[in-house]
Amino acid sequence: MKKHNFSAGPCILPEEVLQKASEAVINFNNDNLSLIEISHRSKPFVDVIENARSLALELLGLQNKGYKALFLHGGASSQFLMTAYNLLNKKAAYLNTGTWSSKAIKEAKLFGELDEVASSIDKNFNYIPKNYKIPSDADYFHCTSNNTIYGTQMKSFPETTVPMICDMSSDIFSRQLDFSQFDLIYAGAQKNMGPAGTTLVIVKEDILGKVERVIPSMLNYQTHIEKDSMFNTPAVFPIYVSMLTLEWLKDLGGIDFIESVNKQKSALLYNEMDRNPLFKGLAEEDDRSHMNATFTLTNKDLKEKFDFMWQEANINGLHGHRSVGGYRASMYNALPLYSVQALVDVMQELERKA
Amino acid sequence: MKKHNFSAGPCILPEEVLQKASEAVINFNNDNLSLIEISHRSKPFVDVIENARSLALELLGLQNKGYKALFLHGGASSQFLMTAYNLLNKKAAYLNTGTWSSKAIKEAKLFGELDEVASSIDKNFNYIPKNYKIPSDADYFHCTSNNTIYGTQMKSFPETTVPMICDMSSDIFSRQLDFSQFDLIYAGAQKNMGPAGTTLVIVKEDILGKVERVIPSMLNYQTHIEKDSMFNTPAVFPIYVSMLTLEWLKDLGGIDFIESVNKQKSALLYNEMDRNPLFKGLAEEDDRSHMNATFTLTNKDLKEKFDFMWQEANINGLHGHRSVGGYRASMYNALPLYSVQALVDVMQELERKA
Known part of the structure; x- marks a missing residue:
């Protein structure tokens, strides 16, 4: 099963x-022939990557608005570096909401001055900072929309005159936003889109070409735009599976539909977490993520019992990240509501038995 | 079929x-659970990547000799850049044997002085230059062991006191060499190893840490060595399939065995090419590749007939690269001898019917 x-x-x-x-x-x-043994220049695969790029823009409502969709190598970790390589002239503004923001900041520092506009490190990143100022002379503002490790999510984005870059690795395609407020969005595939090994980059072309440094070909967004994501052999299988997942999402009803399902799932779990005296949430209520819910037991002595019970209930992947501890339930697009119900059932059973 | x-x-x-x-x-x-929906930090996948890294070193005879095997993102095209980023202080020596060497040279030029020790561009790269001098003050010497587009292959490698770097994307694991003569070997997976989306890098640790520039984390070999190829989420599926292919090769008898099969295959095709008056080889005889045989018709009027015949014989992927024209038969490790025989049969049938 x-x-x-x-x-x-x-x-x-x-x-x-x-x-x-x-x-x-x-x-x-x-x-x-197998998908993984045909030429990436053959029509069947060119159709796949073109379809994937077009579906990504369509689902985000960004067609014909000056954006390009690219499927690149290297994971979001390479985007920490590429965004700065391509866009940082003098100074950039970063919001620090956790491990991934911090890594993006570290890489960007090699290319210019960094203004960390706000950070939630004071409370181990269990909230999203608000009311910070973005300097108007920054080359861009960078933020992370959802923080998998801490279970926080940005519910709104700042108004700013500078280009806005967002790492949406863990919540892209999960909720409706005005995506045209962003100038560059990137996301590793391995949450709501596909298998590890490809990264979606959505970039507004008019922000490019403004830095003076020479950019190596593989790190230059313009290289990949000119070659339609085929500058070198793309990650064929991860891109094909991403295309299938985007088709699945479109057929279901797109982001509006999946957002309503995701809200049902997270409401079910957060309600139980708040109701059941054996559990407490780890993120501040207003900033709770609909994708990753972090929580802990109020009585640590129940750990062994709870761990046994959820594993018996055929549940996988509930341990929290080592830097937070406790539990983390990730409820990405493909997780059915009945899986969340199965977890809630175990939480209630623990309450009855404890 | x-x-x-x-x-x-x-x-x-x-x-x-x-x-x-x-x-x-x-x-x-x-x-x-699917391979592509489990954590890359889970034991089953950690076992996969460790096994793949260890098999790579074992098959090349490089265990316990100071080498590390890494599975990285970005394709060989990223290695053009990473080799120079990590190793080029002042000057590097490059042998130019075709498109891929030329691309490596282009990227490396951003990081220092380049000494192109020899080039075969004068004859559209249909041979491998010999008798060139590698300056002893170069930081390293870089070469491409097999040139897929032109059908040439280096049969020997120069003696040099400087570190030797080799792009073996299209012939790694296909023939026996003293691999310890190289200090860094890289290879995109998508020829003899696995699907597109991961790149094997074999690096001798003692050549690293000698440049002064600050290297971004994702581009720094030392980052990936310290994290056992798990600095960021690796390309799970391509690495798993690479592990399976390396296991398959080991079970067959390793490189010695597959080299004997590869020699049979290429001998079968080259003998027919030389015997049959309707065909001629495009690469110089001494430098012919055992992986990719390039050839053309002696009478262009037979093109339509030949193209129809090999497609009727269930043969795929025989068109030559646009920069060379004619035909290219790629005979990688997994291609059976009977597939080469099927092609030879068509060549002989054309002779009978022409």
């Missing part, structure tokens, strides 16, 4: 996507 | 590897 998969990422993907991906590894497109 | 797949890359992989990979996308390790 399939497990209830609360893994923080790589994470659960839709069953029908896994089925199609598995078949394509044997016979893709009825051509009697 | 499965096609005879002569694709230049991504290319044919062993049938049993494709079967296992397809199964793992549904249920990996009998855990009732």
